[in-house]
Amino acid sequence: MTGPDDPSWRELADRVAMDDSEHTSALRPHRIMTGHLWMALRTLGFDSGRVLVHGDDPTAFLGHPQAKGHGFASLTATVGPADHLGYPVQAEKFTDITERFDLVVGALPYNDVKFTHPAHQTRRNAWQDLLTLTSLNLTRPGGLTVILASHDLLDAPHTKVQEQMADQADLIGAVRLPGGIQRNIAGTDNPTDLLLLHRAAPGAARQVRDFTYAAPISINGRMLLLNNYFDERPDYVLGQIGVDPFNGGPNALTVTADPTLFEADLSDALEDIATHARQAGLMYETRVKGVDVAAQDSEQHSVGGASLNTAQGGREPATGDGDPDWDDPCVDESGLDLW
Template sequence: MRNNIEAIRVAFRLGVEKRPPTADEREELGRYAGFGGLKCILNDAKELADAAKWSKSDIELFAPTVELRRLIHDYSKSDKEFAAYMDSLKASVLTAFYTPSPVIGAIADSLKSNGIEVNSFLEPSAGQGAFVDSFLQRYPGAETLAFEKDLLTGKILSALHPSISTEIKGFEKIDPDFEGYFDVAASNIPFGDFAVADPRYATSKEIAYRQSTKAIHNYFFLKSLDSVHEGGIVAFIASQGVMNAASPFVRMEMMRRADLVGAFRLPNNTFSDNAGTDAGSDLIILQKHTNKKALSADEEFFIQSIVDRETKAPNNKYFVAFPQNVICTEAKVGTDQFGKPAIIYKHEGGVDGIAADIRKALDESLKLRLNLD
């Protein structure tokens, strides 16, 4: 919370003073981690009396929440702008879980060492730009387009990355000219069953396009496959809902339009330190291949979600076939954030151990399945 407040303060100050950040300010901006793990900002915090409505577990964050509101209020040009900032921030609480940089580094390193060139890079849900940082370190000078819907996070992204094109709006607003343009799209895409307003997809003849607008993570996959060129790569961290969902429609469409380079189930503690969430997630890597004639055995598995008879936990046949792609040191039956049965995966090596194992598994998949031609 403290890091987020200081980063927002710096971003506002830079906006007023119309200058780039100093080295110290860059560091402060870089500590911004979004509000995905800080649901308390949804509570009332206009006056001291509101504290009575706060739970014991959140009360220590009451004063900083008041400070956050005041800071945003003081820098807003009008009540309308203040309301827009607060609404945007509250909406981001449900989707903003930032990826630790060693994990992103493992993905970018693996792509680079396996011969992938990146001259144009798309980040459709950029946060403060952790994926942008990682990829630009390895591919300096790559033309980069980043989208961030949250107004405050967008300010921080712009301040940290003056050399890239930043769009502070939803990915669905991408210019149609960018269709088939990018070499690589990589991101940790929003989690949750949010609908997306994309008239072109919503009225499409293709059922999968129409279905995808109902769940934001499915939409991001199909829209990004549209945005990369033939042979281009889409590498997304997404909720387990993509691979575990009962309906196969969107997975079928993904496999119809791309080759599956690899899928990896990440441990539930991947985001614990960075974003305060234990949400289950997968890393899915696709290579665009329109008009393909047949599916591989791996891709047939990927389409099929299953429910374990004993544990009642959902899974995907792909992980049954490739247990080595489940990145964990222990697995036990538990419940997800909605109280439904789920397998909870843990990695005792923490973020660095997770990143090392992802790198190893990813290298194997890329060597086997990436088509460099």
């Protein structure tokens, strides 16, 4: 008889959860996120510009009225000040890997899946690291990057990836969303983070919002890791932190909340983040007309393959027993996320 501690049970549970995440619509919560996210972006000074939206359900994050609420793709568009929720007149598939965008929004793959097998957790973490750094690399200096990721991205112990994020961008703010708010199905109830980042220009004065350290906390006698950003700003955690009894280790963290309060809580958090950032001068910077933002060769992370450089402290996707043959929808031969 198999049980939750059996590797084959964990692998099957994870595969079912991945399938549910891929094929179950999250249209309503994504539209809620989109509406309040775009209001925050307008407050931060984004009026118009070139936009790349990639990952899970990009049409919803562009405000498309006929979005389906699931599916991986990468879309580019020119957004103007009059476009409702940022939705442009025309969106096209992302093809030009040399372009640098004014705004990049990435809903990273399987961000809401609560993996139970350690190998699967490691694989998802590595993809998140790679795509987060790639998203920043595709954002021009002075532009904005928005990432929807599993809480593991920030709650992991101090990593080279977090240092690279801090080197390239200032954290405008982050909101931790309750588990199950995207898809209320067992296995897709992983807490997720909505991060707003300002791509730093070379030599520019930097805003200090440290997010490169996860502190140990005790919840119900269990030791968990919580990023110091949220430890110092509990109002940006939209629910009650708890422990997942089926997951071991320091990342067995959950966030539970009344789903009827989600929209109001998200609105308050994003409005507060955008208002404080505006007061601090951490704003979107308009592209200087006639200045060509050249493609940047990143030495900080590998975009030519399916892993990060572990010699630099990145997290290598796990291989061997328990590692599924994922049809990774993230990286093509160029190494960039064309989905």
